Amino acid sequence: MAGENGATTGSTATTVVPDSPLFNLLEGFVVELRSAGLPVSLSENIDAAEAVRHIPIEDRDAFKYALAATLVKNNAHWKTFETLFEVYFSLRGKEYAINGDGDDPFGDLDFDDEDGQEGPPGAGGEGGGEGMSPEQLAEMLFQALMKGDQALMRMLAKQAVKKYAGMEPGRPVGGTYYLYRTLRNLDLDGMMERLMEQAKEEQPDMSPLDERLQKDENETRIDELRKEIEAEIRRRLVADRGAEAMAKTLRKPLPEDVDFMHASREEMANLRRAIYPLTRKLAVRLARKRRHGRKGPLDFRNTVRHSLSYGGVPAEPKFRYPRPSKPEIIVIADISGSVAAFARFTLHLVYAISGQFSKVRAFVFIDGLDEVTRFFEGVDDIAEAVHRVNTEADVVWVDGHSDYGHAFEVFWDNYGNDINSKSTVLVLGDARNNYHASQAWIMKEIQQKARKLFWLNPEPKAYWNTGDSIVGEYGAHCDGTFEVRNLRQLEKFVDNLV
Amino acid sequence: MTHRFESVDAVRKGLREVDYLADDGIAGIAYLADRLEKPVLIEGPAGTGKTQLAKSVADMIGARLIRLQCYEGLDESKALYEWNYKKQLLRIQTERGEDWGEIEDDIFSDEFLLTRPLLEAIRADDPVVLLIDEVDRVEVETEALLLELLSDYQVSIPELGTIEAKQIPLVFLTSNNTRELSEALKRRCLFLHLDYPEMEREKEIVKTKVPDITENLADQVARIVRSIRNLELKKAPSVSETIDWARTLILLGIDQITEADAVETANVLLKYRSDIDKVVKEFGSNAAAHFEPAAGN
Numbered sequence: 111m112a113g114e115n116g117a118t119t120g121s122t123a124t125t126v127v128p129d130s131p132l133f134n135l136l137e138g139f140v141v142e143l144r145s146a147g148l149p150v151s152l153s154e155n156i157d158a159a160e161a162v163r164h165i166p167i168e169d170r171d172a173f174k175y176a177l178a179a180t181l182v183k184n185n186a187h188w189k190t191f192e193t194l195f196e197v198y199f200s201l202r203g204k205e206y207a208i209n210g211d212g213d214d215p216f217g218d219l220d221f222d223d224e225d226g227q228e229g230p231p232g233a234g235g236e237g238g239g240e241g242m243s244p245e246q247l248a249e250m251l252f253q254a255l256m257k258g259d260q261a262l263m264r265m266l267a268k269q270a271v272k273k274y275a276g277m278e279p280g281r282p283v284g285g286t287y288y289l290y291r292t293l294r295n296l297d298l299d300g301m302m303e304r305l306m307e308q309a310k311e312e313q314p315d316m317s318p319l320d321e322r323l324q325k326d327e328n329e330t331r332i333d334e335l336r337k338e339i340e341a342e343i344r345r346r347l348v349a350d351r352g353a354e355a356m357a358k359t360l361r362k363p364l365p366e367d368v369d370f371m372h373a374s375r376e377e378m379a380n381l382r383r384a385i386y387p388l389t390r391k392l393a394v395r396l397a398r399k400r401r402h403g404r405k406g407p408l409d410f411r412n413t414v415r416h417s418l419s420y421g422g423v424p425a426e427p428k429f430r431y432p433r434p435s436k437p438e439i440i441v442i443a444d445i446s447g448s449v450a451a452f453a454r455f456t457l458h459l460v461y462a463i464s465g466q467f468s469k470v471r472a473f474v475f476i477d478g479l480d481e482v483t484r485f486f487e488g489v490d491d492i493a494e495a496v497h498r499v500n501t502e503a504d505v506v507w508v509d510g511h512s513d514y515g516h517a518f519e520v521f522w523d524n525y526g527n528d529i530n531s532k533s534t535v536l537v538l539g540d541a542r543n544n545y546h547a548s549q550a551w552i553m554k555e556i557q558q559k560a561r562k563l564f565w566l567n568p569e570p571k572a573y574w575n576t577g578d579s580i581v582g583e584y585g586a587h588c589d590g591t592f593e594v595r596n597l598r599q600l601e602k603f604v605d606n607l608v
Numbered sequence: 609m610t611h612r613f614e615s616v617d618a619v620r621k622g623l624r625e626v627d628y629l630a631d632d633g634i635a636g637i638a639y640l641a642d643r644l645e646k647p648v649l650i651e652g653p654a655g656t657g658k659t660q661l662a663k664s665v666a667d668m669i670g671a672r673l674i675r676l677q678c679y680e681g682l683d684e685s686k687a688l689y690e691w692n693y694k695k696q697l698l699r700i701q702t703e704r705g706e707d708w709g710e711i712e713d714d715i716f717s718d719e720f721l722l723t724r725p726l727l728e729a730i731r732a733d734d735p736v737v738l739l740i741d742e743v744d745r746v747e748v749e750t751e752a753l754l755l756e757l758l759s760d761y762q763v764s765i766p767e768l769g770t771i772e773a774k775q776i777p778l779v780f781l782t783s784n785n786t787r788e789l790s791e792a793l794k795r796r797c798l799f800l801h802l803d804y805p806e807m808e809r810e811k812e813i814v815k816t817k818v819p820d821i822t823e824n825l826a827d828q829v830a831r832i833v834r835s836i837r838n839l840e841l842k843k844a845p846s847v848s849e850t851i852d853w854a855r856t857l858i859l860l861g862i863d864q865i866t867e868a869d870a871v872e873t874a875n876v877l878l879k880y881r882s883d884i885d886k887v888v889k890e891f892g893s894n895a896a897a898h899f900e901p902a903a904g905n
Contacts, residue, residue, distance in 0.1 A: 149791070151791075151795055153795055154795060157644065157646070157798075160644055161640055161644060164639070164640060164643045164644070165616070165636065165639075165640070169616070171632045171633075171636075172616050172632055172636040175632060175633040175636045175637060176636055176637075176640055178633075178799070179633075179636075179637045179640060179648075179798040179799050179800060180640075180798060180799075182799060183649075183794040183795070183797075183799045185651065185652075185785075185801040185803075188801065317866065317867060318867065318891075319832075319865070319866070319867045319870065319891055322835065322890075322891060323828075323831045323832065323835055326831070326834065326835045326838065327831065330807075330834075
């Protein structure tokens with residue numbers, strides 16, 4: 111992986127002096143990036159060291175972009191980078207010490223001191239900032255949001271964290287706990303309503319369009335505030351625990367490694383967004399592969415035609431490019447609760463690349479089975495189609511618990527004749543059959559008729575064939591069983607499919 | 609070797625003078641590209657000013673822009689150099705009976721070399737900016753063609769030897785991210801992701817590109833576009849579409865956008881039927897009822 115040949119030209123002679131504080135910090139940062147899963151090569155590391163010579167660390171934004179430009183070569187990794195950057199290079203001064211008295215630029219603002227139980231006001235040169243009553247804080251926050259005053263928002267976020275988060279040094283709780291405590295006290299939803307009311311008061315004849323725009327604007331601002339609060343909590347935790355320990359607790363999987371089965375709602379939304387570019391990428395790659403797969407036999411006519419420009423010498427041989435027939439895809443997906451998220455993604459993906467296949471048919475089942483191809487026909491919006499599949503398809507036969515055996519039986523009886531030597535059959539599911547009869551003979555029949563039969567299982571391999579999982583029994587008749595737990599594995603599978 | 613740029617700030621100001629509004633990231637990376645003598649790989653959605661950045665930088669430093677448009681099937685003879693076969697044939701035919709060794713030396717000389725953009729950029733005496741556009745369109749194997757140039761600023765021609773750059777040009781590569789570029793290529797470049805601009809910056813861009821626009825209208829345009837981008841669409845409006853939209857509104861003599869205006873001109877911003885429908889549904893309320901599209905799907 112490491113840069114082997116001249117990736118850094120010329121000026122490698124003078125990099126940052128080893129053992130300087132900045133060099134050590136950078137080293138630690140790169141190690142952390144690597145353990146978060148970012149592929150940082152040796153030459154990129156050297157580039158980063160080179161880059162920081164030209165950009166002063168005091169210019170934090172420029173410094174951040176300089177590091178990002180040399181270390182992060184994939185936009186999906188930006189968020190991970192940004193969080194770690196903040197942890198490593200955010201100001202680690204004493205003003206963030208949890209008990210510390212802030213060196214607050216607004217410290218000399220004149221607030222009342224009625225709520226000073228956190229320590230004697232004025233101790234250590236602190237201003238009256240945290241002496242604000244909750245009502246005052248809320249009011250100031252409202253004003254700041256109203257005007258979109260960033261500096262004031264940042265300062266108030268600090269105050270809010272000091273006041274509400276109840277952070278104590280050395281307490282082993284994560285940042286989310288403090289975030290939750292702070293937000294609960296601030297009541298941002300109520301704030302949002304107040305902002306909208308205020309806007310309406312100022313502009314009584316607001317059209318629905320204006321109202322909508324105003325709402326979006328307010329949401330953006332409140333979002334910013336939330337980010338400020340998060341950042342503040344993180345900064346304080348870093349000051350308390352040190353960057354390395356903090357980075358470890360923040361480590362989150364990269365988008366392509368998020369497990370389908372255990373994704374949080376936010377991760378789900380990210381995944382949904384990630385799947386569109388992914389499908390486009392795959393479609394392009396598949397199309398390319400099909401066209402440029404290999405050279406065919408000599409195209410005699412074409413060669414003779416081109417030989418004319420060389421005086422009849424066939425100097426430029428031309429070949430026929432093979433046009434392989436497009437495969438037919440039949441997808442049979444389990445959409446019961448345990449694997450629903452996974453099935454949804456796969457349906458998205460299969461339909462997005464359906465242009466590469468001559469025909470795609472989709473079936474979904476729980477203990478009954480229904481064809482859902484019709485929901486996708488002539489529909490532009492895949493998300494809506496998937497939604498209809500989940501609400502309208504007739505998939506419950508008895509009790510709504512997965513019964514693979516019965517579902518396969520229904521499939522075989524009704525659609526078995528549609529399988530031919532051009533079809534590739536994909537079965538998606540965890541094969542947790544609730545101890546019903548497996549009817550594995552159907553898999554065997556399908557495999558004999560179809561071109562290929564693959565089983566995609568969203569469960570970790572270690573859990574296969576434990577409990578009521580009988581993937582081994584079905585898998586014996588498949589051309590391949592694959593563990594597909596995240597986007598990376600899914601992408602790899604589809605890539606190999608064609 | 610003298611540097612082209614004084615400081616990050618100088619880059620930002622310089623770009624501003626040629627009507628390109630750079631944020632911190634953009635200016636910083638252009639500055640680094642010069643200092644570290646490294647190419648810049650720009651990635652991001654279509655219509656966010658990737659190609660324009662290279663053009664503007666060329667404009668700013670008064671350099672010639674050499675552009676290589678990538679496409680599937682691009683090869684050495686289109687990107688690097690080619691021997692002028694016809695001329696070589698003529699040369700051989702005119703002087704029969706000459707010693708072959710002499711002819712060989714002669715026909716593989718500079719005179720018979722057709723330079724293509726990459727070689728041209730390296731051999732240029734005047735300042736140049738090299739733009740390799742949509743590099744994700746070439747096959748992975750073709751990418752390898754670029755590697756020697758990008759890391760060492762030289763091109764090896766078997767018959768002539770290695771041609772080194774007379775001066776290190778600024779190199780920009782753009783990618784629409786239709787496929788993952790190879791690690792080798794990424795490693796050699798500085799990476800810049802250009803996303804849709806923040807609302808404030810987009811407003812400034814609109815004001816720069818559409819000078820007749822009023823402050824109020826520019827603000828409204830930027831806000832509406834931001835709200836539209838928040839929806840889940842097939843293709844979010846790009847910056848260039850925002851500018852087109854602002855121009856359309858000016859031509860129609862609109863200075864305060866109403867729902868009806870927004871709905872009627874939505875087809876300038878959005879290029880998919882389903883996207884337009886979605887936006888109309890979200891923003892249109894009553895105006896949606898008498899919406900008739902100005903152009904078909």
